[in-house]
Amino acid sequence: MNRNTKFNIPVMEKKKIFFAVSIVLVLFSILSTFIFGAKLDIQFKGGTLITYLYDGSFDTAQFEADAKEALGGLDLDVSTGTDFNTGRNSVKVSLISNAGLTAEKQIALTDALETKYAENNIELLESTDVSPSAGSEFFKKCLMAAALSAIVLIIYIAVRFRNIGGWLAGVCAIIALLHDIIITYGAFVVMGMEIDANFMAVILTILGYSVNDTIVVYDRIRENKTLYKGSISLSDLTDLSINQSLTRSINTSVTTIFAMIVVSLVASMRGVESILSFSLPMLVGLIIGTYSSLFLASPLWVVLESRRSAGKEEEGSNKKKKK
Numbered sequence: 001m002n003r004n005t006k007f008n009i010p011v012m013e014k015k016k017i018f019f020a021v022s023i024v025l026v027l028f029s030i031l032s033t034f035i036f037g038a039k040l041d042i043q044f045k046g047g048t049l050i051t052y053l054y055d056g057s058f059d060t061a062q063f064e065a066d067a068k069e070a071l072g073g074l075d076l077d078v079s080t081g082t083d084f085n086t087g088r089n090s091v092k093v094s095l096i097s098n099a100g101l102t103a104e105k106q107i108a109l110t111d112a113l114e115t116k117y118a119e120n121n122i123e124l125l126e127s128t129d130v131s132p133s134a135g136s137e138f139f140k141k142c143l144m145a146a147a148l149s150a151i152v153l154i155i156y157i158a159v160r161f162r163n164i165g166g167w168l169a170g171v172c173a174i175i176a177l178l179h180d181i182i183i184t185y186g187a188f189v190v191m192g193m194e195i196d197a198n199f200m201a202v203i204l205t206i207l208g209y210s211v212n213d214t215i216v217v218y219d220r221i222r223e224n225k226t227l228y229k230g231s232i233s234l235s236d237l238t239d240l241s242i243n244q245s246l247t248r249s250i251n252t253s254v255t256t257i258f259a260m261i262v263v264s265l266v267a268s269m270r271g272v273e274s275i276l277s278f279s280l281p282m283l284v285g286l287i288i289g290t291y292s293s294l295f296l297a298s299p300l301w302v303v304l305e306s307r308r309s310a311g312k313e314e315e316g317s318n319k320k321k322k323k
Contacts, residue, residue, distance in 0.1 A: 011242050012235040018295040029186025038189050041196030042130045048101035050127045053088045054120040070112035081274035150174050173214045176297035180210050180289045187284040198278045206285035213293030217245045238302050253290040
């Protein structure tokens with residue numbers, strides 16, 4: 001099966017390998033929660049977030065140790081970044097607690113850090129207490145938005161690609177998106193990153209890339225189905241369509257992947273953890289999203305569509321026998 005394509009990957013022939021890879025990655029991502037433990041940001045668990053501005057640089061691990069000492073050994077996390085309003089370096093101290101941090105302890109922490117890091121001109125920017133109920137409500141709204149998006153996507157694909165069994169193609173696209181979300185979540189957990197606003201941003205971005213690639217392949221299948229008019233099997237038709245879409249999908253993804261690599265390198269050299277917690281999982285998500293669009297969604301659709309067609313033929317045959 002060449003038919004004027006640059007690539008000639010027998011996707012349908014190797015579909016079991018692709019399915020197995022996806023299953024292993026999904027299972028590992030789920031198990032990673034129990035193996036490594038998922039870290040939830042205070043947006044979801046509640047607590048206090050204190051942001052300071054500073055000049056120059058310091059050792060983040062030592063800063064975290066000093067902050068813990070000032071708070072009497074309370075467990076906290078420290079991350080650095082840049083405040084875009086002032087252009088100065090920023091450091092965030094996150095303390096997960098249902099009760100939050102009292103004003104007295106916040107003052108004690110600020111005084112201790114200003115004294116210890118006097119040469120860095122530590123300055124309190126803001127202090128925010130987050131209610132765990134607010135975080136839970138935010139998470140529920142995110143889930144509702146994702147569910148609504150899935151329904152709209154299935155309807156859209158069902159209407160646009162009705163000549164290739166649209167609703168079934170929509171279901172397969174949703175399965176591929178869930179696959180991408182779970183594996184990207186696993187990347188966050190394995191890398192020891194917090195599930196926070198960056199996680200939601202990565203997920204939404206990946207969904208956009210992944211569903212776009214999936215629709216491009218579906219569109220090619222639809223065009224080829226009209227062009228070849230049943231002269232080739234559904235498996236060969238899908239192989240042809242995937243190979244024809246491969247160059248475009250790879251070029252689009254590689255461009256963004258290289259951009260994320262550059263961003264990750266710069267953020268790593270500058271110690272900007274807030275950007276790294278976006279760019280690194282984004283790299284994983286882009287690769288997985290491209291993989292699922294090409295080697296999961298369409299082959300899965302072929303398997304289910306073939307079973308549905310076989311079921312219809314068997315049903316029609318049984319009706320004829322009864323007559």
